[in-house]
Amino acid sequence: MRLNASSPWIPLALSGDIPNGTVIPATLCSKPIAIWRSQSGQVNANGNRCPHRGMRLSHGFVRGETLSCIYHGWRFGQDGACQHIPAHPDVVPPASINCGPLQVAEQDGVIWVAEDQVESQPPRLDGLKPLRSLVFCAEPEAILTASGGTEVDLGVEATLAGTRICLLLQGQAPAETLCLVLVDQATSPKACAEISRALEGIRRRAEGETEKRGAA
Template identity: 55%
Template structure:
């Protein structure tokens, strides 16, 4: 995959899917990342590779305000620096051991990440909140074609389940896209179910479009 150096925000997860004290895997165009929320609720992201022996940090665990690797327990802080090496408790880890902190922020109930710090804030969708995410095995063009929506920058505006819905897109590859649906704030539970059901139908249609192409 080509290395992207452009500093732009990419939608990577739904905020409520990352509880306090947990870590999840996510992806930027530059590659896999680990996104974690500390016990106090602060959000962080870093490369998904432990600088020790390359274990995926997204398979680790959060302790207080630090992220620990599942393999040998090296512990990393908010700045990515290694704070503790359990096998050598009297050693202060050199500052060169760092898991590479990445910019991350939240807006509209969406977690946005970037490879390098963008100048501007992520796109704002006033009055909308994230409903859910799903991965579609199709291209962004197939998704747009299947829903007959309108491009709004890098997102698609479409009516799903009778609601004005915004689809944020994070292409994982030519035929795999993370889609995060934003819906108007304050919808009832039945409305949310209708949108979610329509989103699943859209996934099937987009994947059928991709297969037929």
């Protein structure tokens, strides 16, 4: 595993979960953000808050290369700048209005976001392909234990249904962890289905463990 925990890049979603023209909510270091993909396929990330009235932009919609807020239709470009305010269609919005663009990279089927400007590329995930993303109501340590795997940078490596898997773990809130699951590149669709089922078992065990600890 060649993941680098010192990397400023944080894995927050799988590419396949954000087709062209869609927006999803995500959490970057406990801050709500919106990740969206333009019609042409470009991935973008910004704060999940319209600067107008604070509405979550993940409830909005993607038109062409822009993201619109569902509340008043304010439209933002890939640089985060407000391009259009429907209530004042003839006004050019001041450059100061933006939705807090973040640096984003798409690599190995994973979408990575950085809090600050970075020069480097996200770490590579050689020999792996994305499977699915799940949220565990558990701490990363409980997931490590439940998976029977070993700790690596950014997550856990384990063997499930005879296949090498990697869990990229990201704490989103206390006892809430995003888990991006990657599997060996050569895994067959049938084995993928089996692994997906087995993951639910890991989640049950990890959450059971977390609950027990909470009760104690």
